[in-house]
Amino acid sequence: MSDLPATIANGNPGRRKGNRVTMDEVAERANVSPSTVSLFLRDPDAVSSKRAERIREAIAETGYTINRLAGALAAxxxxxxxxxxxxxxxxxxxxxxxxxxxxxxxxxxxxxxxxxxxxxxxxxxxxxxxxxxxxxxxxxxxxxxxxxxxxxxxxxxxxxxxxxxxxxxxxxxxxxFHEDVGAALAEHLYQSGVRRFTYVGSRMHLDHRAQKRAEGFRAWLEKKGCTATIIALEESTSEVVLTQVFDQLAKTADQPQGLCCSNDVLAIGALFEARRRGIDVPGQLAIAGFGDLPLSKLSAPRLTTVRPYPxxxxxxxxxxxxxxxxxxxxxxxxxxxxxxxxxxxxxxxxxxxx
CATH class of the missing domain: 3.40.50.2300 (Response regulator)
Structure with a gap:
């Protein structure tokens, strides 16, 4: 057997491993009551600055950690x-x-x-x-x-x-309300002179919030006598997927078109694909997204989008x-x-x- 002293736990000399420093010990070292330590741990601002500083020092010196399991059992x-x-x-x-x-x-x-x-x-x-x-x-x-x-x-x-x-x-x-987001985007595109509308969303069979935005988009346009094509992608954004989307858009290229995407990542990908194909944005195709990600302000052209408040x-x-x-x-x-x-x-x- 080793003659070395017991393992020192939580920074307290002589304390055997597995024995936690208690709140009473912190209180004694800080020269305050245990209830004051408890109050400090719940709401530091409720304790005077001098007492709070002593408690912080005592916690640092002893290595005290809150026993949240014990607190959960009590509460x-x-x-x-x-x-x-x-x-x-x-x-x-x-x-x-x-x-x-x-x-x-x-x-x-x-x-x-x-x-x-x-x-x-x-x-x-x-x-x-x-x-x-x-x-x-x-x-x-x-x-x-x-x-x-x-x-x-x-x-x-x-x-x-x-x-x-x-x-x-x-x-x-x-x-x-996500339906209102879709309606706001549809109204904006309509007022911009667009008369052919497409909504593209990824994984809408799982992401029902994106699905609701698509529903709001279509419902607003129906009131104006317009039809919106909804393209539901089964996977996330990829070059192959966007190529297929643009191939479908090309079939109805005789009028100004609007492409609304379920998120900014998809919309920025659409901007790249439009540039690759030589499509003028917004002259031939207006593109909008959702999320107002940082890159949306830096894309060329900069992306119209909806800003939520996360x-x-x-x-x-x-x-x-x-x-x-x-x-x-x-x-x-x-x-x-x-x-x-x-x-x-x-x-x-x-x-x-x-």
Whole structure:
């Protein structure tokens, strides 16, 4: 057997490995009460600056870490908020998650994030897995969760839906109506002189928000006596796919045409394909997207698009949920927050003054 002293855990000499530093020990070292340490961990601004500094020093010296499992057992839920998004690489959702994380972390909560890949069955599996960790709240993307409704209604915790507004909300919906996005784009193209319309969307059999934008696009034009061709791509953007789309557009090239894409990535790809074919944009073909990604301002011509508000969605969801989490209440009636969107008109659809 080694004569060396027991392993020192959490930076505290003489402490055997596996024995955690307690809140009482931090309080003793900082010369404050355990309740003051607890308050500091929940809300640092609620503690005087002098006491807060002593507590920070004590935590650094002892290597104290919060035992969130113990807290979850005492409070019947953990200090985590479960969030399910359809895509981890989509810039919209990344910004929303960052905004949510900033708000929740300031109050001592952590996000438990997972990706459903637009699959409702996977979303249900992830939901069950998250609930096993007793989260303080749940955040889902969109409003189509029929398979999970009974499970969600039985959780007893706040449930928020983001990025879409629609029927049968749970406790909170924050976002906008995607049908209105499609209608706004259709109206803009129509007023720009376009009379032949095509909407191209990728994976719309899974991404029902893109499908709703297509429906809004078609419905607005039908009221004007116009017909919109809807092209539903089964895969993400590729040169082969865009070539097929432009081959189809070429069959009706006798009038000014408008191409509305379900996202900016697809629309920017269409701009490249149009340039490759020598098609004048917007003279022969007006192109619009959705998302207002950074590259949309740098494309040639610059891309007309719709700007959602991902940061505001994240902040609003987090702020409202925190109110209910910290008071231990649920709203008497579901709340809906319509943050709207902005149509950004640039040179890909019409001449824009400098």
């Amino acid at each position: 019947s839920h953990s200090r985590t908020v479960a969030v399910i998004v359809p895509s981890m690489i989509n810039a919209f959702f990344s910004e929303t998650l960052q905004a949510m994380q900033d708000v929740f972390e300031a109050r001592g909560y952590q996000l438990l994030i997972s990706n459903s890949n637009y699959d409702p069955d996977r979303e249900l599996e992830l939901l069950r897995a998250h609930l096993s960790w007793s989260p303080a709240a749940l955040v889902l993307t969109g409003n189509q969760h029929q398979a999970a409704r009974s499970l969600l209604e039985a959780t007893g915790i706040p449930v928020a839906q983001m990025w879409e507004l629609g029927d049968e909300p749970f406790h909170l919906q924050v976002g906008f 940061l505001e969605i994240g902040r609003t969801v987090a702020t409202r949920l925190l109110q209910w989490i910290e008071t231990g209440t649920l709203p008497a009636e579901p709340e809906t927050v319509d943050l709207g969107f902005e149509l950004i008109v640039r040179e890909s659809t019409c001449a824009v003054p400098d």
